[in-house]
Each structure stands twice: as C-alpha cells, then as structure tokens.
Amino acid sequence: MSQQRAVIVGCGYVGLYLARRLVRDGVEVRATTRTPERYPEIEEAGAQPVFAEVMEPDTLLGLAAWEPHVVFDLVRPQAIGPERYSVWGSMNVASAFAEYPLEALVYLSSTSVYGRRDGGWTDENTELSPTSPLGEARMESEKVYQQIHREHGFPMRICRTPGIYGPNRTLRQRLESGAYQRVGDEELWVSRIHVEDLVEGLIAAWKKGKAGEVYLLCDDEPVTGEEYARLTASLLDIPLPPVVDREEIRQELSPSAYERRVADRRCSNRRMREELGVIPHYPSVREGLPSALRAEGAI
Ligand SMILES: NC(=O)c1ccc[n+]([C@@H]2O[C@H](COP(=O)([O-])OP(=O)(O)OC[C@H]3O[C@@H](n4cnc5c(N)ncnc54)[C@H](OP(=O)(O)O)[C@@H]3O)[C@@H](O)[C@H]2O)c1
Structure with missing residues (x-):
C-alpha cells in the first residue's frame, strides 16, 4: 500500500502533537503555518512545513493538488474586528479540497457552539445555542x-x-504571574481533554468516523473550574489567588472569553468511546494535569 498523506491546516499546539503521532504511524504529513519562523519546529515534528493563509485561497491550492488522503482543519474562525469573526477560511479550505478524492476532512470545532448549559450534560444531539460571538462563528x-x-x-x-x-x-503561567482570576463558583463545570487524547480522537474520526457526523472529543469526568485551579495550585505548591467578583471579570474579558469561563457544561464522550473506540488515557485532569506539569518540568 502506498504511504498515506495527511495535511494539517493550522499546525499550532494541537497540530504539532498530531503531526508527531501521524508520522510515528508512517503517514507523510504536510503542515501549515503563516509564520516561516515556525518551520523548524514543524520539521522537528517530522512534517513538511508549508505556508498557508486560509483567507487567501491560492495558498491552499498546492496542498490540495498533492491529493492527501486526509485533511485536518485546525484553524479557528478569523477575527476581523473586536468580537467579529469570518468563516471565509472554512469556505476556502472546503472549496480547495472539494475537487479531490479525500478519505476525510476532519474539522476541529469547539463546544462553544452549545452556549451556557447550567451544568447540564451535553452531547452531539444537544441543541446548538451559542452565547458568544466566537461560538456563533x-x-x-x-x-x-x-x-x-x-x-x-x-x-x-x-x-x-x-x-x-x-x-x-x-493554568501554570497565569497562576504564577498572578494573571489568573478565580470566578469562585464551585458549581461551574468545565469539560477538558488532554492534547494526546484529542489527537487519538482526531485520527479515529478520520479512520473510523462517518462522513457528515459530529463527534464530541472530551475526557470522562468534567471537574469544576475551581477544582481545576485548586489542583494546579496544589501540584505546584503555590497559593490560590483570591476570588474576584464575577461582574469585574466580565468587564475585563472579551464576551467570548467570559462565556468560556461561565459556560457550565458537562460533555459526554459516550460516542467517542463507543463509535470511535477512543478510551481516554487521561480520564480526567486528576490524571492528566500531573502528567502535563511533569512533562514541562514544572513538578
Ligand atoms: N484551546 C482550547 O482549549 C480549544 C478548545 C476548543 C477548540 N479549540 C480549537 O482547536 C484548534 C487548534 O487549537 P490550537 O491550540 O492548536 O491553536 P494554536 O496553537 O493557536 O494554532 C492555530 C494554528 O492555526 C493557524 N492559523 C490561524 N489563523 C490562520 C489563518 N488565517 N490561516 C492559516 N492558518 C491560520 C496558526 O498559524 P501560525 O502558525 O502562523 O500561528 C496556527 O498554526 C483551534 O481552532 C482552536 O480554536 C481550542
């Protein structure tokens, strides 16, 4: 069988993990950035760096003509003003690759599409009701x-x-620098996923997922934002900052950033486990956070 080819559009934090994982599996990877200074780190991940700006469709044509088996679109909606976003980038990526016989295009979206959930369990069938400009985009x-x-x-x-x-x-840097602000509400749930488990989910969505379907990729057990902050501070052995009034935080953050803090969602990974066969290596931040902090040499 000929070597499989993958394109990663938007090879930032997640993209580098994904590139390393695909290369380990023998996949040939081309991965994009708008920043030529980032070429060396993409090369170190084993991928060929390519310049692409999704708002400039011509920059995508060479990648499409390479006829990859799979494309991972990891680019967020483009900011075109304060709290204004464009989805032209997605249109350009879709149009560039639509001409070619792909096995899959995996689009990495966000749970911001659900809006606030008052602690409710959330899955692929939950109604979309974004409460932020970024969620709408x-x-x-x-x-x-x-x-x-x-x-x-x-x-x-x-x-x-x-x-x-x-x-x-x-949260390490923000806790250490004092930039992190505690909302102080024990009841605000946040689901998360460790980047290594996310990458497994993205690859499984290519190989085992079905066209037109949606998959929620998250860990087994959401924790509250407060527990996450406490856990980080206790692992680092640093004090927690004082609680800040929610209204004060709302004034300081952009509407999309504030909504992220108060969304209060618990996400279910039943479909990811049952249909994609991905069992998180890190069931919750209780396992994943110590591992992440150790990997960056912080503990
Ligand atoms: N962080 C979270 O908790 C979270 C949660 C849900 C979803 N997501 C989504 O997951 C995706 C990957 O996240 P990440 O943490 O890997 O992001 P990241 O580190 O910021 O990387 C984003 C990549 O996209 C590229 N990019 C941005 N705008 C572009 C444009 N106009 N044209 C072409 N490339 C563009 C960047 O290019 P440069 O290399 O030139 O910077 C970078 O390579 C994003 O869409 C993010 O919104 C993140």
Missing part, C-alpha cells in the same frame, strides 16, 4: 462543512472539543 463554520457534505457528499467529520490542556498548556 464556530456554528457558522460547521454549517459550511455540513452544507458541502449534503450537496456534494464531501467526507467531512466535525469534532467538537472543550478546553484542551497538556504540557505548556495549563
């Missing part, structure tokens, strides 16, 4: 892919993920 990007699937049979899958954490992606 995410929902529009998903619709772009869904439409091209319906009209042309484009083999896309949507993966929605909540907070991603892992080495060098924890």
Whole structure:
C-alpha cells in the first residue's frame, strides 16, 4: 500500500502533537503555518512545513493538488474586528479540497457552539445555542462543512472539543504571574481533554468516523473550574489567588472569553468511546494535569 498523506491546516499546539503521532504511524504529513519562523519546529515534528493563509485561497491550492488522503482543519474562525469573526477560511479550505478524492476532512470545532448549559450534560444531539460571538462563528463554520457534505457528499467529520490542556498548556503561567482570576463558583463545570487524547480522537474520526457526523472529543469526568485551579495550585505548591467578583471579570474579558469561563457544561464522550473506540488515557485532569506539569518540568 502506498504511504498515506495527511495535511494539517493550522499546525499550532494541537497540530504539532498530531503531526508527531501521524508520522510515528508512517503517514507523510504536510503542515501549515503563516509564520516561516515556525518551520523548524514543524520539521522537528517530522512534517513538511508549508505556508498557508486560509483567507487567501491560492495558498491552499498546492496542498490540495498533492491529493492527501486526509485533511485536518485546525484553524479557528478569523477575527476581523473586536468580537467579529469570518468563516471565509472554512469556505476556502472546503472549496480547495472539494475537487479531490479525500478519505476525510476532519474539522476541529469547539463546544462553544452549545452556549451556557447550567451544568447540564451535553452531547452531539444537544441543541446548538451559542452565547458568544466566537461560538456563533464556530456554528457558522460547521454549517459550511455540513452544507458541502449534503450537496456534494464531501467526507467531512466535525469534532467538537472543550478546553484542551497538556504540557505548556495549563493554568501554570497565569497562576504564577498572578494573571489568573478565580470566578469562585464551585458549581461551574468545565469539560477538558488532554492534547494526546484529542489527537487519538482526531485520527479515529478520520479512520473510523462517518462522513457528515459530529463527534464530541472530551475526557470522562468534567471537574469544576475551581477544582481545576485548586489542583494546579496544589501540584505546584503555590497559593490560590483570591476570588474576584464575577461582574469585574466580565468587564475585563472579551464576551467570548467570559462565556468560556461561565459556560457550565458537562460533555459526554459516550460516542467517542463507543463509535470511535477512543478510551481516554487521561480520564480526567486528576490524571492528566500531573502528567502535563511533569512533562514541562514544572513538578
Ligand atoms: N484551546 C482550547 O482549549 C480549544 C478548545 C476548543 C477548540 N479549540 C480549537 O482547536 C484548534 C487548534 O487549537 P490550537 O491550540 O492548536 O491553536 P494554536 O496553537 O493557536 O494554532 C492555530 C494554528 O492555526 C493557524 N492559523 C490561524 N489563523 C490562520 C489563518 N488565517 N490561516 C492559516 N492558518 C491560520 C496558526 O498559524 P501560525 O502558525 O502562523 O500561528 C496556527 O498554526 C483551534 O481552532 C482552536 O480554536 C481550542
């Protein structure tokens, strides 16, 4: 069998983990950035770096003509002003690759499409009701892919993920610098996923997922935002900052950032486990956070 080819559009934090994992499996990977200074770290991950700007469709044409088996679109909706976002990037990616016989395009979306959930369990069938400009844009990007699937049979899958954490992606820096603000509500639930488990989910969505479907990729056990902050501070042996009034936090953060803090969602990974066969290596942050902090040399 000839070597499989994968394109990662938007090879940032998640993309580098994904590239390493695919290369380990013998997949040939081309991975994009808008920042040529980042080429060396993409090369170190074993992938070939390529310049691409999703708002400039011409930059995607060479990647599409390479005829990859799979494309992972990891680019968020483009900010075009304060709290204004464009979904042209998704349209350009979809159009560039629609001409070619892909096995799958995996679009990494976000659970912001659900809006506030008052602690409710949330799955792929939960109604979309975004409460932030970024959540609205995410929902529009998903619709772009869904439409091209319906009209042309484009083999896309949507993966929605909540907070991603892992080495060098924890609350450590913000707690140590004093930038982290505690909302102080013991009841605000947050689902998360360790970046290594997320990558397994993205690959399984390509190989075992079905065209047109949505998969929620998250760990087994949500914890409250407060528990996450306490756990991080206790592992690092640093004091927790005082609780800040919610209204004060709301004034300081952008509406989308504030909504992330108060969304109060518990996400179910039943479908990820049963249909994609992905069992999280890190069932919750209680296992994943110590591992992440150890990997970055913080504990
Ligand atoms: N962090 C979370 O908790 C979370 C939760 C849910 C969903 N997500 C989503 O997961 C995805 C991956 O996250 P991440 O943490 O890996 O993000 P990241 O580290 O910020 O990487 C994003 C990548 O996208 C590229 N990019 C951004 N705008 C682009 C554009 N206009 N054209 C082409 N490329 C563009 C960036 O290019 P450069 O290399 O030039 O910077 C970078 O390579 C994002 O869509 C994010 O919104 C994240």
